[in-house]
Amino acid sequence: MEQSQRTEINTLGEFGLIERLAQKVTHYHPETVKGIADDAAVMAIGDQWLVTSTDFLLEGVHFDLTYMPLKHLGYKAVAVNISDIAAMNAVPKQITVSIALSNRFSLEAVEELYEGIRFACQNYKVDLVGGDTTSSRTGLVISITALGLTNAQEITYRSTAQKGDILCCTGDLGAAYLGLQVLEREKQTYLANPNMQPELTGKDYLVGRQLKPEARMDIIYELQTMGLKPTAMIDISDGLASEVLHLCKQSQLGAVVYEDKLPIEQVAYDTAINDFNIVPTVCALNGGEDYELLFTIRQEDYEKIKLHADITTVGYMTEKEKGAKLATRGESLVPLEAQGWNHFST
């Protein structure tokens, strides 16, 4: 009888699945301040709050070793987890790294991967404290859990933005996605003719954003130094649109994002149009893997960031009823839609 119904996962998508599974969860401990529904879980341990985030990276789904050097992969695997800790306004302390390997990987290959992992640990000052190591029947699988500390005063959630707050984002958007398109294109060229050299001239920035993203801990420390606590924060891993929608949903607000404010590098803009015939705005809104921070600040804090070279104000929060909107260059308001990275749809 139980087997009589079959619902495909891709009818729900990743967020739908998580929401469905989270519904039935019970918490037993008063220490659990936050479970599923933010960038990290939260446990109150005395007056320090522990934040925990975990990510899965599977070969063939999240990375392609044809163009992803193992050292970069190790670095990136750590960075994307630290990015979640940053989004909680916490300081990373420890990570565990589990890997499953098929026997096509040699010890030298594993050491290259760990060189990248250790380099990231050094950069973000985080201690590699454990993990699990096993064999895999197929490709490489990496699972990383990052632990960070903050406290009740400093922690930032997705759910605490207020109407009128200014939406800020760090860095620039869409370049990592375009870097992936460039790498995929060169891979196809190479597969068609293995004597062809990859043509990456002028695309270094894009390729670098894809292969070696950085978690924006620098911004977290800067905001702390200037005494500016965001009212809400999330990291941009699935594209700005998806993250704005998360902030809106959890804070029960709407938002307006201005198309002409989106921070897009010139090379990203040009490559989107000339190489791939994509609208640059779409890359910025739905590209994914930027690992920048999206946060909201109170209007009275605007002065503190308005001259910051690496923070852009992209919009503001409105009431829920107004929904999440993109104010286009053509001065019309269109619904902001998340494309996200639905791995289940492929």
Next chain:
Amino acid sequence: MEQSQRTEINTLGEFGLIERLAQKVTHYHPETVKGIADDAAVMAIGDQWLVTSTDFLLEGVHFDLTYMPLKHLGYKAVAVNISDIAAMNAVPKQITVSIALSNRFSLEAVEELYEGIRFACQNYKVDLVGGDTTSSRTGLVISITALGLTNAQEITYRSTAQKGDILCCTGDLGAAYLGLQVLEREKQTYLANPNMQPELTGKDYLVGRQLKPEARMDIIYELQTMGLKPTAMIDISDGLASEVLHLCKQSQLGAVVYEDKLPIEQVAYDTAINDFNIVPTVCALNGGEDYELLFTIRQEDYEKIKLHADITTVGYMTEKEKGAKLATRGESLVPLEAQGWNHFST
């Protein structure tokens, strides 16, 4: 040039690989009390100590869905992690569960898996607080991280046993391994003739030990109640021999384990001999997946546990130079050897 050398992972094995990778690790935080080298990592957060353990479970490597119901798999995945928390003498608080699924899994299948996960969370009183969900090109992959709390006084390591301490183990050994042999045998019979019904009569205990192991949190709470703190502790996941060797290595001691003291259930004993022609001692020493606890106590604490129905004294710790030995029924001393579960050797 870097590619010129190729060392196969299986020349090192899992422990060798971990040791090799751990060598180069640097810690940056004074909060990190313990990294790689115990059942869990340790972070001091004020006067509470956080312990973190993580495990990978891969279809085709760690489990076979032909005979492992998804609900049991979910339960077991949690239990084996809680077992590591127990081995640190800590109380489990939170877990994160990441799953990678191929599209052969329906929503109903995932919900069955999570039913088992939630049931284990309820039994062990642990909060499911997050995870990651993604697609997989092949089988099911589960990665669980468990977080527990203890303190500087209560925590137990592998490295703190003393010469003369008594080696104790909980429950019985070898049954989970024999349960796996029974299930594998019935699978082969079924594959040869799908009309055959599996013959599990009288093997319920063995199969149950394989499919639904329990973490021994009950023993942890009991020891705390009786005011008995083990001098060292480890969970028995790779077979008693492997764990005794870990205690010896980390505590820089030797040990004697008495063959005739090994706790083996009658049905395990009989099945080993009659069904599989294996020496029962080998199942107890090298079987794996018992998820019992192995711990050492001071001799003066012996009175406290000597009548305990579920704790067996199996030997004692000696000086390092004497090595780890098995005192056989034939009254000879032979080196204790770990067979373990070297997934890389297959």
